[in-house]
Amino acid sequence: MEKLTVWAARQPDAVGKMALVRGWVRTRRDSKGGFSFIELNDGSCQGNLQIVAPATLANYESDVKKLGPGAALTITGEVKASPAKGQVTEVHASAIAVLGSADPESYPLQKKGHSFEFLRTIAHLRPRTNTFGAITRLRSQVSLTVHQFFHEQGFFYIHTPIVTASDCEGAGELFKVTTLPLEGGPASTSGPGGGPDFSKDFFGKPAFLTVSGQLQAEALACALGRVYTFGPTFRAENSNTPRHLAEFWMIEPEMAFFDLEDNMTLAEAFIKRIIRDALEKCPEEMAFFHERVDPTLRPRLEAILGSDFRRVPYTEAVALLEKSGQSWEFPVGWGRDLQAEHERWLTEKHFGGPVILFDYPRTLKPFYMRVNEDGRTVRAMDVLVPGVGEIIGGSQREERYDVLAERMREQGLDPAAYGWYLDLRRYGTVPHSGFGLGLERVLLFLSGMANIRDVIAFPRTPGHAEF
RNA sequence: UCCCCGAUAGCUCAACGGUAGAGCAACCGGCUGUUAACCGGUUUGUUGUAGGUUCGAAUCCUACUCGGGGAGCCA
Numbered sequence: 001m002e003k004l005t006v007w008a009a010r011q012p013d014a015v016g017k018m019a020l021v022r023g024w025v026r027t028r029r030d031s032k033g034g035f036s037f038i039e040l041n042d043g044s045c046q047g048n049l050q051i052v053a054p055a056t057l058a059n060y061e062s063d064v065k066k067l068g069p070g071a072a073l074t075i076t077g078e079v080k081a082s083p084a085k086g087q088v089t090e091v092h093a094s095a096i097a098v099l100g101s102a103d104p105e106s107y108p109l110q111k112k113g114h115s116f117e118f119l120r121t122i123a124h125l126r127p128r129t130n131t132f133g134a135i136t137r138l139r140s141q142v143s144l145t146v147h148q149f150f151h152e153q154g155f156f157y158i159h160t161p162i163v164t165a166s167d168c169e170g171a172g173e174l175f176k177v178t179t180l181p182l183e184g185g186p187a188s189t190s191g192p193g194g195g196p197d198f199s200k201d202f203f204g205k206p207a208f209l210t211v212s213g214q215l216q217a218e219a220l221a222c223a224l225g226r227v228y229t230f231g232p233t234f235r236a237e238n239s240n241t242p243r244h245l246a247e248f249w250m251i252e253p254e255m256a257f258f259d260l261e262d263n264m265t266l267a268e269a270f271i272k273r274i275i276r277d278a279l280e281k282c283p284e285e286m287a288f289f290h291e292r293v294d295p296t297l298r299p300r301l302e303a304i305l306g307s308d309f310r311r312v313p314y315t316e317a318v319a320l321l322e323k324s325g326q327s328w329e330f331p332v333g334w335g336r337d338l339q340a341e342h343e344r345w346l347t348e349k350h351f352g353g354p355v356i357l358f359d360y361p362r363t364l365k366p367f368y369m370r371v372n373e374d375g376r377t378v379r380a381m382d383v384l385v386p387g388v389g390e391i392i393g394g395s396q397r398e399e400r401y402d403v404l405a406e407r408m409r410e411q412g413l414d415p416a417a418y419g420w421y422l423d424l425r426r427y428g429t430v431p432h433s434g435f436g437l438g439l440e441r442v443l444l445f446l447s448g449m450a451n452i453r454d455v456i457a458f459p460r461t462p463g464h465a466e467f
Numbered sequence: 468u469c470c471c472c473g474a475u476a477g478c479u480c481a482a483c484g485g486u487a488g489a490g491c492a493a494c495c496g497g498c499u500g501u502u503a504a505c506c507g508g509u510u511u512g513u514u515g516u517a518g519g520u521u522c523g524a525a526u527c528c529u530a531c532u533c534g535g536g537g538a539g540c541c542a
Contacts (some may be wrong), residue, residue: 029501037501051501068493086502106477110492111503114478117534212542237540238468251542329538340538357468393542445511451535463533 001076007045012361014079021049022092022099025071026126027111028064036064038096040073043133049357050082051075052089054158063098067111070102070128104451111239116454123467130238131293135455136284138278139443143278146230146251146439149270155226160213165205173236174208175246199421209234211324214434215368215421216412218397219255221432228253230439238462242451245440247460254434260370260379263357266385267392268309271314271354275301278446285445289394294448300387301446309354317357318344324350335361340389347384349369355384367407370431381435388445401425426440 004019023042030036038051051073053064081407100184108122109129119126126132149158163177170422183459198206206218213229220227233250253266274417279286279301290297310390312320321332321342336359338346347355356394358381362371369378383392415422453459458467
């Protein structure tokens, strides 16, 4: 007797084995020919295992005939080649035990499809659906690829803090972290101006959930060469869109001795590797997304694999937009930020493929991006892909102490508050670069799913921290 | 946060000023190596909440709540 996953029992070489399989019922079809068919899924793969349950089972009438979606079973039987189309193997059950029943009157998941909006209200049960099983397995594969890709390139996986006291990057609103009482306690009003007295707080100063591990990653890159973070990130921005989460997972590589061109080359190789691995390692999941979610998915991904990412300076992109003849909702002009409509036009209409825009006006970008020789632009880059828009943002970092301090002042920041960060430029400074990408954005792009709340198991968005 | 759209049976929707219906699910039965099985029958509602207009409101008006799309911010 061998314990087999559904995946293992579906393989042709499982035929002939006596097996023990466990899983949850997807559907049951009865045949008066003297048996029932049960579709069993245990999450190990996209497909179900067909169980043939003969009426001679002792509990056929009492248990098997009552099985509905969601019931958990243990089945012993022989794996045989299936005589019918639809599956290679099937298990002829000699015994079926119900581990946990699921009352069909109240179990919310049915055989038919459900809207994603409805499934979000039962996020604890939606992992049992085809779509969320596929997303979850794909998410796992992408995570594995991230680690493999960077390790093959000599990177070290580092862990930057979740709690940070540096309110520094202007990367959106931060969540406060405090042990001070919300009201009533003396420490909540005894600070300067009648506000909280943070000297009495846990960290002795205001603290927040991180919005990026970049600054700390720079410190480690300036010692270990190539590093990357991959962890949760928090934004308290009141963004209600299908592309934003309050808690998401971000991947941030940071490389010493990389200039912006090296950075672009790495970003392009990284994106392509993620696509290639998804297609090779998750073929059933990707086929499912192509068939059920987005019929343009496969050609779009394959086109990206086969293309060279166009590298276009911001200044040139603005000129293209200005003479495009399009009517824009938002104005186009040098010094203005590119809007989503502009980015989409560039990557989808004009170039028809991935585009890396770079050298943006210094006024549009944060203090840490390296100022170009022209003095007007900085070494920033955004990778745009069809269907999604911006998927990666990165830059070469400003390694010159004086320029960096000046840029801080220019943006209203006090260099004294960034002593440790400036130290990286004071002692042994080197050119370095990095970028960031959100895991959930990557999953949207890979799966063709439309809403970011459907590519993470338990999404956190404004007003929502259920489950 | 702003602009649109929506909320009716467990799910997806119809009824568009005259008193709520279909498909699916569920339940009962039939049939079949079936595979989103099929065929017949049965059950299911404070029409999101609170007000208002009206002889009469699911339907019109107001507010709120929730959901979706777009925008901003961004990853």
